[in-house]
Amino acid sequence: MSKIGIFFGTDTGSTRLVAKKIYGLLGEELADKPKNINRTSPAELLRYDALILGTPSYGVGDLPGLTADCQEANWAEFVPHLDDTDLSGKRVALFGLGHQERYASRFASSLIK
Numbered sequence: 001m002s003k004i005g006i007f008f009g010t011d012t013g014s015t016r017l018v019a020k021k022i023y024g025l026l027g028e029e030l031a032d033k034p035k036n037i038n039r040t041s042p043a044e045l046l047r048y049d050a051l052i053l054g055t056p057s058y059g060v061g062d063l064p065g066l067t068a069d070c071q072e073a074n075w076a077e078f079v080p081h082l083d084d085t086d087l088s089g090k091r092v093a094l095f096g097l098g099h100q101e102r103y104a105s106r107f108a109s110s111l112i113k
């Protein structure tokens with residue numbers, strides 16, 4: 001059985017922290033160290049049968065990225081590269097961070113973008 005791949009996008013570090021906590025709970029026998037989505041490739045995701053993908057929300061409930069005024073490229077720039085990537089058969093879990101009080105109407109809604 002291959003390990004679980006954990007990938008995250010972040011602008012200010014919180015999603016990285018949560019990814020690290022998930023990794024700590026799963027342990028190194030089950031999962032590989034979390035990787036920042038802006039330093040990886042679709043081929044890297046394809047190495048895993050099971051993926052845990054994490055993202056914050058920026059802009060108007062959008063994926064983080066340059067278009068949402070984040071500091072670096074992020075999920076918004078990565079997702080288009082998945083158009084030609086066959087993820088069928090993969091088990092994928094998503095987690096999202098947001099600000100529930102400030103953005104109640106679009107809390108963590110990048111998850112559905």
Ligand SMILES: Cc1cc2nc3c(=O)[nH]c(=O)nc-3n(C[C@H](O)[C@H](O)[C@H](O)COP(=O)(O)O)c2cc1C
Pocket residue numbers: 009010011012013014015016056057058059060061062097098099100103106107108109
């Ligand atoms: C400009 C800006 C826009 C945001 N937009 C949303 C949003 O639409 N929905 C939401 O739930 N959170 C929103 N947030 C809150 C972030 O998603 C939240 O602070 C998150 O924990 C940041 O994660 P990071 O530290 O990994 O970048 C926004 C924050 C900022 C600064």
